[in-house]
Amino acid sequence: MAGRRVVVVGASMGGLRAAEQLRAAGWTGGITVVGDEPHMPYNRPPLSKDVLAGDVTHAAVAFRPRTSCADVDWRLGEAVTGVDLEARRVRLAGGSSLSYAGLVVATGLRARRLGCPGPAVGRHVVRTLDDARRLRDALGPGRRVVIVGAGFIGCEVAATARLLGAEVTVVAPEAEPMYRPLGAELGAALRRRHTARGVRFELGRTVERLTGEGHVTGVVLDDGRTLAADAVVEAIGAVPNTEWLAGNSLDLTDGVRCDAALRVESRPDVVAVGDVARFANPRYDDVPRRVEHWSIPTDTARHAARTLAAHLSDTAPPAAPFAPLPGFWSDQYEDRLQSYGAPALGATDIRLLEGTWTTACAVGYHRDDTLVGVVSLTPGSHPLSTKYRSRLD
Amino acid sequence: MKVIVDMDRCQDHGQCVFSAPEVFRINDAGRLEFVAEPDDTLRDAVEDAADVCPLQAITIED
Known part of the structure; x- marks a missing residue:
């Protein structure tokens, strides 16, 4: 082998950022990025919005890799089937293998699927560009769309589908949409906005089965009613892609467990990036969590690449622990949700900081009387939460 | 270093302002303003700003 190499498994945003940040951290050896999708890394937020609403190409959503990554070896459309962490060797689906000096786990998540019985055709998820293109062809005026799940993806797809004229019903077990990250009050505010646009909600309900011969025709709820459906969108969360890491005595119960430097179970030559990484954020507590924010x-790539590059060059890793300020946004109709901090940790003490629930509002989430998260729901693109962000530092 | 922002893409998320406040700011009208040719000492901050743009509207030319 000519020189030492870092293998990045996963060619989405996390894999790209890892490659870029390895170069930024001074790593001059080889970098190979392996991913099972055929596409170069692309930006996913448009998948539930612009890609569904129009004829968006891969080029329009593709990231532009930094020039420092011109010599990165991209192995696209190739799945990694396994790894031997002792031998430092990754196995590919075609039967070949890649040895490495350092490994980056960047395999992310895949959409969780409904476990209930029913036909296979007419069921959709929104995780990849190809998923979104397939769903786009199923949306349109008068099409009956049942969305299972009222989280980010479910709510964004509901908004886009309504804008396209589809008849939309959202089914979810929670009391309000986006209940878990936001709580009841803001969830209700969001629901009212959707309802005003014609979205129907079946909350506190679960799906028993799907009907149809070959193609989906309906969704049977746990109260026995059937909702007619031309398309079903399964927006019930995501599952970490960690099967390829099995056999290495790792704790893979929910992603990969990382230390404060983002090393996987403190192995010096393996780091993890993106939403597959489970790490404690010392801003809040010592509980390791996966974070599915954009x-x-x-x-994670910035920190993990410094850690790995330092190990490979026998220098000191970053002194400070990884402690990012979380943040997310969601555009639905002309409203923008913008969050900073960790609102879910302050869900038992929610206070309206500014505005009203029906127009524009900024909402504070508190733990032990301390502000831990701020979320605003604001028409247009100027979130009220922005000015509270500095209070979270 | 030259900073280019695709204003057709920009949706005023303002994340670039947090990464590189010396280069990007949201003006009183709520629109993005930026320094087109910032000093090279700000390169790391500008690269961070390009990374965190949700619309990926920022490019850097040398």
Whole structure:
């Protein structure tokens, strides 16, 4: 082998950012990025919005890799099937293998699927560009769309589908949409906005089965009613892609467990980036969590690449622990949700900081009387939460 | 270093302002303003700003 190499497994945003940040951290050896999708890394937030609403190409959503990554070896459309962490060797689906000096786990998540019985055709998820294109063809005026799940993806797809004229029903077990990250009050505010646009909600309900011969025709709820459906969108969360790491005595119960430097179970030559990484954020507590925010691949890659580059060059890793300020946004109709901090940790003490629930509002989430998260729901693109962000530092 | 922002893409998220406040700011009208040719000492901050733009509207040319 000519020189030492870092293998990045996963060619989404996290894999790209890892490669870029390895170069930024001074790593001059080889970098190979392996991913099972055929596409170069692309930006996912448009998948539930612009890609569904129009004829968006891969080029329009593709990231532009930094020039420092011109010599990165991209192995696209190739799945990694396994790894031997002792031998430092990754196995590919085609039967070949890649040895490495350092490994970056960047395999992210895949959409969780409904476990209930029913036909296979007419069921959709929104995780990849190809998923979104398939769903786009199923949306349109008068099409009956049942969305299972009222989180980010479910709510954003509901908004886009309504804008396209579809008849939309959202089914979810929670009392309000986006209940878990936001709480009841803001969830209700969001629901009223959707309802005003014609979205129907079946909350506190679960799906028993799907009907149809070959193609989905309906969704049977746990109260026995059937909702007619031309398309079903399964927006019930995501599952970490960690099967390829099995056999290495790792704790893979929910992603990969990382230390404060983002090393996987403190192995010096393996780091993890993106939403597959489970790490404690010392801003809040010592509980390791996966974080599915758009900002996380970039934040984790910056830190993990420094850690790995330092190990490979026998220098000191970053002194400070990884402690990102979380943040997310969601655009639905002309409203923008913008969050900073960790609102879910302050869900038992929610206070309206500014505005009203029906127009524009900024909402504070407190733990032990301390502000731990701020979320605003604001028409247009100027979130009220922005000015509270500095209070979270 | 030259900073280019695709204003057709920009949706005023303002994340670039947090990464590189010396280069990006949201003006009183709520629109993005930026220094087109910032000093090279700000390169890391500007690269961070380009990374965190949700619309990926920022490019850097040398």
